[in-house]
Amino acid sequence: MSTHDVPGANPSNNDELAMGAWAEHDDGSLIFVESTEGDRVIYSMFDMAKTPPVEYRDAMAQPTFEKTFSFGNDLNEVWTWHDKTPFDWNKIIKAGGQDGPRHAFAEHVETAADRVRDSLRLHGERVSRDLGHRADTVVARSGGVWDKLSRAIAELGK
Numbered sequence: 540m541s542t543h544d545v546p547g548a549n550p551s552n553n554d555e556l557a558m559g560a561w562a563e564h565d566d567g568s569l570i571f572v573e574s575t576e577g578d579r580v581i582y583s584m585f586d587m588a589k590t591p592p593v594e595y596r597d598a599m600a601q602p603t604f605e606k607t608f609s610f611g612n613d614l615n616e617v618w619t620w621h622d623k624t625p626f627d628w629n630k631i632i633k634a635g636g637q638d639g640p641r642h643a644f645a646e647h648v649e650t651a652a653d654r655v656r657d658s659l660r661l662h663g664e665r666v667s668r669d670l671g672h673r674a675d676t677v678v679a680r681s682g683g684v685w686d687k688l689s690r691a692i693a694e695l696g697k
Contacts, residue, residue: 545605546622554622556580556601561626562608562618570608570618571626580604591635 545562546554562570567587574581578601586593599607608618656663 545609545618546620549609556605557622559626560620560622562620564616564618569626569630575601578602585631585636587630587634591637592631594636 546552546556546560556572556575558572558574560572569585569587571583571585572580573583573596579598580601581598582596582604584595584597586595606612607614608616608620610617655661
């Protein structure tokens with residue numbers, strides 16, 4: 540039987556959140572519960588719209604997990620939860636899912652530049668490959684500064 544509530548979130552469903560529970564979204568996204576440890580849920584989310592699918596692994600406090608992924612959540616996202624049928628790994632494999640090591644958290648695949656960009660809400664654009672116009676004028680104008688700076692540093696070393 541499937542439900543729109545995380546297993547265990549609604550007592551009337553008489554179920555329990557445990558390793559192996561999984562959910563699917565209408566857009567094809569999947570959630571697989573890796574483990575429940577204490578009051579935390581470790582889970583993987585698969586973005587099936589990407590080729591190959593992208594897996595994000597995260598951990599969340601169980602009450603927050605239940606609120607986030609149950610019917611009536613703040614994002615108005617509806618997930619269909621399954622706790623009595625096995626997760627269909629063939630969906631991931633057939634879509635080109637990669638085997639091998641995985642990052643523990645989505646943040647681990649971000650570069651420092653990604654994190655700064657996100658924290659400052661920056662918008663970027665590709666750097667022009669035509670950089671010749673910059674190098675000639677900058678070096679020619681600043682040559683005197685570099686020369687004076689190197690002489691000053693050399694004087695300090697004496």
